[in-house]
Amino acid sequence: MMAVNRYRIKTLADQGNRSAKLVLNLLSSPDRLLGTILFGNNVANIAASTLATVVGLRLFGDVGLAYAPMILVFVVLIFAEVAPKTLAAVNPERIAYPAAWVLAGLQILLSPFVWSVKIFSNGLLNLLGVHVTAQTNALNSEELRAAVYESSEKIDVSHQEMLLRILEMEKVTVEDVMIPRADMEAIDLEDDWDDIVEQLATSHHTRVPVFQGSMDNMIGIAHIRKMFYLTHMAEFNRETMLSMIREPYFIPENTSVTHALTNLQEQRRRFGIVVDEYGDIKGLVTLEMILEEVVGDFTTVVPGMDDDITGEPDGSFLVRGSTYLRDINRQLDWQLPTDTVKTVNGLITEYLEDIPVASTCFKLGDYTVEIVQTRDTSVHVARLKRLNTTILAGEE
Template sequence: MNDDFPLGLLFGLLLLLICLSAFFSSSETGMMSINRYRLSHRAGGGEGRAQRVMRLLGRPDRLIGVILIGNNFVNNLAASIATIIAIHFFGDVTGPAVATTLLTIVILIFAEVTPKTYAAVKPDRIAYPASLVLEPLLKVLYPLVWLVNAISNGLLRLLGVKNIEGDGDNLTRDELRTVVHEAGPLIPRRHQAMLVSILDLENVTVNDIMVPRHEVSGIDLDDDLDDILAQIRTSQHTRVPVFKGDINNIIGMLHLRNAARFLSRGEVTKAAIVQEAREPYFIPESTPLHTQLLNFQKQKRRIGIVVDEYGDVEGLVTLEDILEEIVGEFTTDVASQDQDIHPQEDGSHVIDGTANIRDINKSLGWQLPTDGPKTLNGLILEYLESFPDGPVCLAIGPVRMEILEVRDNLITAARCWQSVRRTVAATT
């Protein structure tokens, strides 16, 4: 070791090995930290480097195997060369201890912490170029990698891990909702709300958004023909149900555009109205919205009659109602357009008892429970467990309510406001 050339060569080789150690360390972190969904999108778009990384991540045991084989080889070789250099300067006794201490510090800083931290922050900048080296290196070292994987996979099977192929991370609905929320400025807030609403369609049934039967405006064939014609001419709806005597006896759905056919004739009969009506489309009340949306598309329908388990009509639901659950109301100010909610000067709201709880929550930003009764009247009666004899005040969560009017065993109006204190009580 008296010749400076071999010593300089050893120093150069040691520096190269430290760089290789940093490469393998950063490659491991970069390959495992890369965004799998962005990677899959790029690979699907035909990007070659993304496809190469996907192939390596398809078998993570082989990828980790070739990285660790290379990393351990260069680290052990670097330790041997560092020991030779240290013995040259510090002697046989002190040299190994000095080499171990200094090399540990150097590798820890320059070949472990720094490159791995950078790879964790910028995985794309490491994973893509590293795959150019790792893929051919895996082919060269495949016999050794196969042997190491065979032993390690056998140990993993003893621990209950049977599938070691990287088939991607499948997201649950709640996890996907979190991903949407954490997208930040990459997805506009309005679009985030729409995506989350689509995910929530499965948790909402047609019974939650339907127009209840007492609010359904239809054509009763038992009425006088003049009254029916006046109703058709002044109707604000595009499609109306046609029934006889009772809404449970629905004959069909009349599109008012088709009404022009018999209105243009000199004589209009009820038979002509029935002839233009389309066969009704019935929907079970427990049908989830995402299923009904597909059913509307499949059946080429825009409106359906909601029935309960006994076949009685509960109300009707339209395609527009479901779309509003996704994109929001089609009005600019929901609270001002909702005829069931009447803002007051003191900040409270006088709400009709027949108002839908979900509509109240959306209009006012409240969190009234929706897993029970669908209307404000039903919610209040559920909490009181009896019909009030007179004015009653109660609190449901942070929302305080004062019953203003009761008629025919129906709470027709209540004054509601949201308070800071959360209490559940009822007083008369």
């Protein structure tokens, strides 16, 4: 009864299994269930002990008083304790279903005795400062993660990965998945009108942020398809564009992706502008980016954009400085540190504590890092390689 999988039992009970319903009902009051089981168990053991003593005394006299308890202990341990309880633990459902009907009847028959025992035992526990309350079977995130791992043989690998990603989403913030400010494609209203039209015509996105002068002065979001519909109607100009710009939706950088997803759904938005504690623009996060945290990459690669991680023949990888360390760890099964920094550029600058210079090489734990190309004050391309720690240890 105590070893059954309660979640499986509940599923069967919801499907109409009467035995499963009875097991759940008995387990809902464990003190009553244990009282019934232990009452019958102790009555049987005491009765057996008394009977063994009487039989031993009559058959063997005083000598029987010495041997009867020893024989009884062996018989009870083998046939009434170890063997049957091991069998029940190995096949809990098979034993629990028929046993539940017997225990339910005994619970009704012995209810006065069980009730009195329950009152006295709970009273004693209260005197000792232990208050008996109903126990919940809810699993926390770590226990649920362990349950997913243990169910690996019954769950498809892709489904298992999705479940684990969902459990990890609460620890992931929008800052971990956003497009950084430097990589954002946005329209400046102070640009020449022909340049704005050209930018709209060549954009590979459906929606583009619009700002005026500085990106921190965010005006809103432009829906390119709607605007180009007006272009074909010869009704598109700066005024109509301004009238069609939707107010931006801002998301604090430390917001978890689960809360961001909920908020985007409530606001019926496809993406939000990420801001820091001072209100400055840090980047943007889209609904697709959040969903990719669960199902993996599925969006189409924008033409003209190079892959963030490119393998080399020598086993190293060329990565862009803006590549997130989480993405590298996930794709390559590495363990680059992500506690204080998010990107390759951040990892390098934090280690060097200086503006990076091309051709600089250094060792970071089990990895070698080489700065291949810099741009302004940041790393544009770096080469990362994982050291073969097994070979190095053997050479030493």
